[in-house]
Amino acid sequence: MTNQMNQINNLTSDLQKNKRIAIIGGGPGGLTLALILQRHGIDSVIYERGFVESIANQGGTLDLHKDSGQLALKEAGLLEAFHKIARYEGEDLLLVDKYGTVYRKEVDDTGREGERPEIDREALCELLLNALDPQRIRFGYKFIEGIPQEDGKHELHFENGHVDTVDLVIGADGAFSKLRPLLTDASVEYSGLSMVELNIEDAVNQHPDLLSFNGRGSMIALSDNKGILAQLNGNGQIRVYLSFRADRDWVDTNGIPIDKPQVAKQEFLKLYDDWDEMLKNYIRYAGDRIVTRRIYMLPIGLTWKSRKGITLLGDAAHLMSPFMGEGVNLAMLDASVLALSLVQHDDFEEAIRSYEQRMYEYSSPLAEMSDDSLKRFFDDNGALQVSNWFKQMEQEQPEEG
Ligand SMILES: Cc1cc2nc3c(=O)[nH]c(=O)nc-3n(C[C@H](O)[C@H](O)[C@H](O)COP(=O)(O)OP(=O)(O)OC[C@H]3O[C@@H](n4cnc5c(N)ncnc54)[C@H](O)[C@@H]3O)c2cc1C
The missing domain is CATH 3.30.9.30 (D-Amino Acid Oxidase; Chain A, domain 2)
Known part of the structure; x- marks a missing residue:
């Protein structure tokens, strides 16, 4: 009986491996997802509207948090490579008001590795792209429409005329996701x-x-x-x-x-x-x-009725104001949680449900905090508000050791 069950399980897993997965969007979230799936031998293809140069040229620096962005890089096998290029000194902070009065100054000269080192978005995308099998990403494919099929599959249409039908489509296409309307009426x-x-x-x-x-x-x-x-x-x-x-x-x-x-x-x-x-x-x-x-921003605490063959991650799922620095970290954490859920569950529907539940639980409080943070920053005396908030956080989370 056990042998028979094993045979059935193996058969299911094999079927699963043959299923087609498309990821719309090759930002940090989509790239991380494809990479972790690749590490587990699961095929997927990213459709990215931009070209390789445009991905690289989206500048800005991002701090990757230990319990989210860095955790995802670990699952993608890139944590060590990240540590080599991360800028720990980038964690330094100066908080002032309009007169230049200093409310907070953080400078760490100890050489200690902090928990939120910085990396330029360009360097992060390069790191992820270099590790990804080039067959797994198609540049210049702008997704325009997804048509649900009766069997849970989706027919995907692209501006260049390409059409693909897949068993699972994941919207990692950012703030103005074109896939989101298939799951919810909510918009940014x-x-x-x-x-x-x-x-x-x-x-x-x-x-x-x-x-x-x-x-x-x-x-x-x-x-x-x-x-x-x-x-x-x-x-x-x-x-x-x-x-x-x-x-x-x-x-x-x-x-x-x-x-x-x-x-x-x-x-x-x-x-x-x-x-x-x-x-x-x-x-x-x-x-x-x-x-x-x-x-x-998307409505805080946005959820949707889970549907077969489709889900969202990153900004597409929970766009929030950038004043907690969580956006990229959450996109990468989502990618990791979703990829591992797909690895662990034989059934896509179950995998998606389990991922979505976890994603709602950790992202909603952070969306709330990001909104509070915006209000704190843009106050008559934002510097004082933000400084007080730092002090409050320090009191609530005494240093370890
Ligand atoms: C001014 C500003 C500052 C920020 N600072 C920080 C910060 O300090 N720390 C932080 O963590 N976050 C920050 N963020 C947020 C962060 O950039 C995002 O949360 C993060 O990039 C989300 O990743 P993603 O992969 O979900 O989406 P995105 O990075 O938006 O990637 C989406 C990808 O999908 C592609 N795409 C979109 N539509 C289509 C389509 N129709 N077809 C095919 N491809 C498509 C896009 O070209 C893009 O490559 C900031 C945001 C802003 C606006």
């Missing part, structure tokens, strides 16, 4: 916050005064419901986010000509007129590339 909402992204190229060599103020990690200046958020990237540039509470259409109606960077920068300086001169240097020193962004 504007968070009330808009950003202007600036870059200071080669800050390390060209602007030593600002570099010495900024330090090796992040600088956060908060006052009057506004912020200047800056991060030193691994390539020596400082990425800057001017952040404001603003109406949804502010980025379109503010009249600031971002295609004329010198004029636009003068206008941005006016928005920070009474801020410290060193803080205004983050605008003065910026290059010509200016990008405006609205910050969106």
